[in-house]
Amino acid sequence: MFFPVIIVQGRRCCVPMVSTKRLFSEGLHDPSLFRTVYIINLFLCAVYFWNVIGVAANIFILLWSLVLFIDMFLAKKPCRNIKQGLILVGFLVAGLYTIILHIDSNFGENFVMLYHAAVCFFLFYGMHSDPNREKVKREIDHILKVIVVLSTVLAVAGLLFVLCAPTGRLYLGGYVFGIMDNRFTGVFTNPNLAAFASVSGMACCHILLKRNRATKTGKQVLPRWVVGLCFGANGLSLLLSDSNSSLVFAITYIVVYVFCRLYQESRMLTSKKVVIRGVALVLCCALIAGSGLMLRTICQSVVSTFVTTTTQVLAEDEDASSTVSASPDTDNTVAVSASTSSNAEETDAPSVEIGRTNDYDISSGRLDSLKKSLVLFGKFPLMGIGKGNIVPYGEQYLFQGFRFSDLHNGYLTILISNGLVGLLLFMGFLFLFVRRLLRCLRKNRDSDLKELPALIAALAAYCVFGLFEKAVLYDITFMVVVFWMLLGHTATFLSQYEWQEDTVDGFASLRVGGASLPTPDMLPLPAYPVPSMTYGVFEPQESHYPVLITPVYSSFQQQGHSPPKSAHGHFIDSSGKERPPSRLIS
Structure with missing residues (x-):
């Protein structure tokens, strides 16, 4: 092995080089690195040109997770305690039983979806069981910053296409950058993905700011210009994408955060002041909801007018230049140019509209999917049919089948995929987690925890968001993984305040690992x-x-x-x- 020589205080010292094989081995067994790589890849899977490469990369990343599962359950690693882990194991067992019942139909897709659920359960939510909490905190900071930077950069890139390209869109390699179907997509493959990336970037930025205030280090976690650019670009991207579900996410986040802050500050208030603040909160919620819709309409109208005007000016300049090059006579050139520019406004420069038309279905087919999915639930109520069988069974048992390949409701998808048993287990897990969360908020009202209200607001907003999108669990996208990352981060935050109360919060906990005590290098x-x-x-x-x-x-x-x-x-x-x-x- 080669030992480089360095000079330390006038003395020659030999420092052993870390071999590439050892670095690869350490990275292969590092769950923090896995989570970071997986989130970045899933985020980029929603972006043009990377969407195909990212899907292929997901195969190798999921194979990588097998090594981490072996380390967690079979290797002689420190003992870990996953809160409510037994409920999650029960959910996976029920899902596996459903797959076996329908083994002759889409077994591969059903198994991959169930395996991805296990990755979300134990590698993302299970991060709170890592003995080295300081490492987990650094990892969370890194992931949140990555989400903020990626969402901001991609939002700015998409807005540049809208502002600079003719008609607000650019056709390149079979993709449409900027505006597609009167909705802002930017560099994303779908306007709903663009909207969720923006709202998640703003939420992560806010959590980082509150996290920095809670630590009271005095060091800026993000430069002010980055924070301003994040909220400005992502906010405009959210409004132009015309996504109702992501707008509901943003409104719910603001309302729940304000409620939690008022709750923390109301301990020393009189009953009269509490009632007054409660009424003010209700009025504030109505104002936020109404102003959000109005602000979206105004932004769409302003940007549409700007793009239309820019397009007309470019068309006039193009016609004028072509006329000048075609006519050598100066007098004729002026006359022809004037007539051509007047016709360009009528034909060559159509107006650009952003936002859906007035006659569109506000449910976007979700009510139709709900009615048809209940028919499938009536045929397979107990154990469900598996995620991969929703569309094939819809064509088999329903008239004209489903309009879309997904139900756009995370909880309804779990009900149809895993039946009543799976939904009850999943909702039981969420109920116990919410109980821990509210208990921590109630017991620490005097400590003025600044990060906890932001985490509660993010989780509550996502749970509402899951009613309208293919989120929560059964989808291998960034929209699903970010939820379980936030759950794991929140569980890590809770463990700082409830680890001495193990007898109270240890219900349905799962202990994994072969060693009974953490080693000194794992718990410094x-x-x-x-x-x-x-x-x-x-x-x-x-x-x-x-x-x-x-x-x-x-x-x-x-x-x-x-x-x-x-x-x-x-x-x-x-x-x-x-x-x-x-x-x-x-």
Whole structure:
């Protein structure tokens, strides 16, 4: 092995080089790297030219996840505790049983969808079980920044096509950049994807800002011009895309965030002031909803007028230049140019419209899909038919089948795919998670947690968004994975405040891993200063962990570290003895 020589304080030192094989092995077993790569690739799959390459890349990325599943469940890794993991396992078992029942119809597609659900459950939501929480926090910061940058750059690129290209669109390689079917698509393959990318970018930017305020580091997590560009470009992209579901996401996010902030600040208020603020919140919600629709109409009208005017000016200049080159006589040139420009306004420069016409179906076929899917549910109510069988079974059992290849309702898709059993298990998981979330908000009202209201608002907005789009679970897109990433991030945030209450929140938890204790490299612990007390002794030579008594227990809680636990969930001190949580004084 080659050892390069470096000079350190006048001395020659040899530093061993890390081999490429070792770097590849470390990356292959790194779930943080997997999550980052997968989210970026799925995000770019919604962009022109990368949509085909990204689908092929997803195959290798999903094969990569097999290694991480082996590390999590079979290898001798530190023990992990996935909250409500048993419910998720039950959902997967029920889904596998459904696939076996319909094994003769689209087995491959059904199995891939179920496997992707497992990836969302254990590799994205399961990130909260990682013993090294500091690493998870850095990963979340990195992913949120990546989403902000990607969404902003792509939104700016799409708006440039609208403002610079003739008629607001550019045809290149069989793709339409800018405006397609009177809706802004930009560089995305679908206007709904463009809208969701924009609204998710703004939500992640807001979470980052609140996360920075909560840490009180004083360091800007994002430059101000990046924040302004993010909200400006993504906001305009959202309004021009004319996506009702993404607009509902944005409105719900604002309303829920304002409600959570009012709830945090209402603890010391009188009942009269609470009622007044509640009425003001209701009026604020109505104002936000109405102003959002009005602002969208105004933006679409202004941009349409701008693009139409620009197109007419370009057409006049083009006709004038062609007339000048065709007629050598100056007098004739002026006369012909004037007549040509007047005709260009009538024929050659049609007006550009952005936004749907007044006679369009506001449900976009969702009501028709709902009625027909209930017929399928009546035939297979208990276990469902599998995600890949929705369209084929629709053609078999329904008159004229489904209008679209997806139901555009995440919960309805789960009901038809996994039946009543699958939907009840999934809703049970969401109910327990929401209970933990609200419990943390209620118990920490005095601590002024700035990031928690933003996380609650993002999850609540997405759950409402899932009623109108192919989101939540059964779709291999960025729209699905970002939800489970936020769930995992929120669960990691909650674990900082409830790890000492394991007996309360341990219902349906799943313990995975072969080792009972995390190793020191997985759970780095600083040398906490312990006061000189008869019952408080820190033994760095004999143990990697401090004795879990009052001073050290408080240090763990302040730093966000979870002390080591045994297989029974009891804390372990430096002597190796188990100490139940009731023995610890907080």
